[in-house]
Amino acid sequence: xxxxxxxxxxxxxxxxxxxxxxAAFNKAWPDCPYKRYFVTxxxxxxxxxxxxxxxxxxxxKGWATNLKSALKHIPEDVQFFLYMQEDFWLTAxxxxxxxxxxxxxxxxxxxxxxxxxxxxxxxxxxxxxxxLSPVGLEPYALCLSAGIWxxxxxxxxxxxxxxxxxxxxKVAAMVETDTKSFVLLENVSQQEFRLIGLAxxxxxxxxxxxxxxxxxxxxGYSHLVMKRSVExxxxxxxxxxxxxxxxxxxxxxxxxxxMHRKKINI
Numbered sequence: 001x002x003x004x005x006x007x008x009x010x011x012x013x014x015x016x017x018x019x020x021x022x023a024a025f026n027k028a029w030p031d032c033p034y035k036r037y038f039v040t041x042x043x044x045x046x047x048x049x050x051x052x053x054x055x056x057x058x059x060x061k062g063w064a065t066n067l068k069s070a071l072k073h074i075p076e077d078v079q080f081f082l083y084m085q086e087d088f089w090l091t092a093x094x095x096x097x098x099x100x101x102x103x104x105x106x107x108x109x110x111x112x113x114x115x116x117x118x119x120x121x122x123x124x125x126x127x128x129x130x131x132l133s134p135v136g137l138e139p140y141a142l143c144l145s146a147g148i149w150x151x152x153x154x155x156x157x158x159x160x161x162x163x164x165x166x167x168x169x170k171v172a173a174m175v176e177t178d179t180k181s182f183v184l185l186e187n188v189s190q191q192e193f194r195l196i197g198l199a200x201x202x203x204x205x206x207x208x209x210x211x212x213x214x215x216x217x218x219x220g221y222s223h224l225v226m227k228r229s230v231e232x233x234x235x236x237x238x239x240x241x242x243x244x245x246x247x248x249x250x251x252x253x254x255x256x257x258x259m260h261r262k263k264i265n266i
Contacts, residue, residue, distance in 0.1 A: 002034070002035060002075065002077070002078050003034075003078075003079075003080065003103060004034050004078070004080045004081060004082060004099070004103055004148070005034055005035045005036070005037060005074060005078055005080075005081045005082070006032070006034050006035070006036040006037065006081070006082045006084065007037050007039065007070070007074075007081045007082065007083055007084070008021070008036070008037065008038045008039065008052075008084045008085065008086060008088075009039050009063065009066075009067060009083065009084070009085050009086070009144075009164075010038055010039055010040060010085065010086035011039075011040065011041055011060050011066065012040055012041040012042060012043045012060070013060070014086045014087075015043060016224055016227055016228070017086040017087045017202060017203065018038065018045065018046070018086060019046070019221070020089055020202070020215070020216060020219070020221055020224070021086050021087070021088070021089055022045070022046075022047050022051075022052055023219065024089040024090045024091065024196075024215075024219075025051075025089075025090055026047075026051065027090075028090035028091070028092060028093055028094050029090065029093070029094040029096070031096055032051065032094070032096065033096060034082070035053070036051050036052045036053065037052070037053055037054070037055050037070070037074075038052055038053070038054050038055065038086075039055050039057060039066055039067060039070040040054045040055065040056050040057070041056060041057060041058060041059065041060050041066075042056055042058070043056070044056075055070045055073050057069040057070050061160075061161075062160075062161055062162065062163060063162065063163050063164045063166075063167070064158045064159055064160060064161065064162035064163070064166075064167065065158075065160045065161060067158055068155065068158045068160065071151065071154075071155055074151065078151060079107075079150065079151060079152070080103060080106060080107075080148055080149065080150055080151060081148070081149055081151055081154075082099070082116075082146070082147070082148050082149075083144065083146065083147055083148075083149050083154075084146050085144070085146075085164075085201070087196075087197075087201045087202035087203040087212070088146050088195050088196075088201060088202075089195060089196040089202050089212070089215065090193075090194065090195060090196075091194050091195065091196050091215075092194040094192065094193060095192065098192045098193075099193075102114060102116070102148060103148060105130070106148055106150070111148075111150070112149070112150045112153040112154075113133070113142060113147060113148070113149050113150070113153070113154075114130075114147055114148040114149075115133065115143070115145050115146070115147040116145070116146045116147050116148065116192075116193040117145045117146045117147070117193055117194075117195055142168070142171050142172055142175065143168045144164050144167060144168060146193060146195060157171050157174055157175070196209070196211050196212055196215055197209045197211050197212060202215070203228070204231060205231075205260070206228065206229075207228055207229045207230060207231045207265065208225065208228050208229070208230045208231065209230075209231050209236070210230060210231055210233065210236050213225050213230045229265065231265065232265045232266040233266075234266045235256070235259065235265060235266065238252045238255055238256055239252070239256075242256075
């Protein structure tokens with residue numbers, strides 16, 4: 001029986017991210033013992049090492065519908081999966097013992113969701129390594145960053161037609177207020193499971209993040225940089241400014257919303 005699988009949510013339109021993702025994953029976690037899957041539409045996955053396989057779900061019907069279809073192909077005895085997306089490029093070594101330890105924590109404590117990459121939430125500590133993810137108290141407390149999910153629980157939250165953004169904005173209303181099932185790993189995860197970008201992604205609003213563009217240039221993928229625009233330095237700086245405290249977050253958010261409306265990228 002497989003204890004855990006790696007499930008990468010993607011679609012054929014995002015193929016540009018697949019090769020860098022696979023290269024980064026295999027470099028950071030060469031001894032990964034878990035089966036690895038890409039959720040695609042029709043395309044296969046080109047992985048020279050052979051660790052990744054495609055689960056083609058056919059026509060792209062949106063994030064949630066695609067995942068619901070993909071999970072039907074996962075054996076019923078697989079209880080947990082490690083959720084990733086095609087732009088979650090690993091930038092530091094991942095130790096299998098670390099992942100096994102956190103998987104064991106999920107099993108022993110009936111954890112529904114354990115985030116491996118967490119932002120600035122550090123208010124609800126439950127032990128030296130973990131904190132509660134305060135569903136209903138903090139925005140995006142139950143989000144789609146990289147993390148370990150209970151497969152059965154996750155399936156219950158998938159609403160056909162929802163995008164990933166819909167999930168993060170609306171899912172809190174679907175779960176009970178008992179937050180013991182939703183846990184985020186504390187700052188130790190920033191060393192053990194480190195992803196590219198401030199928020200753990202190579203792509204933001206359709207653009208390469210500045211860190212992703214540098215990664216591509218430094219790792220033999222310069223030809224991919226020109227296929228998307230690159231995020232402006234001012235925008236990236238705003239995101240860093242937003243992390244200082246709740247007041248800077250409010251200020252930065254207002255500017256960012258205005259930039260989105262005006263389609264400004266500087």
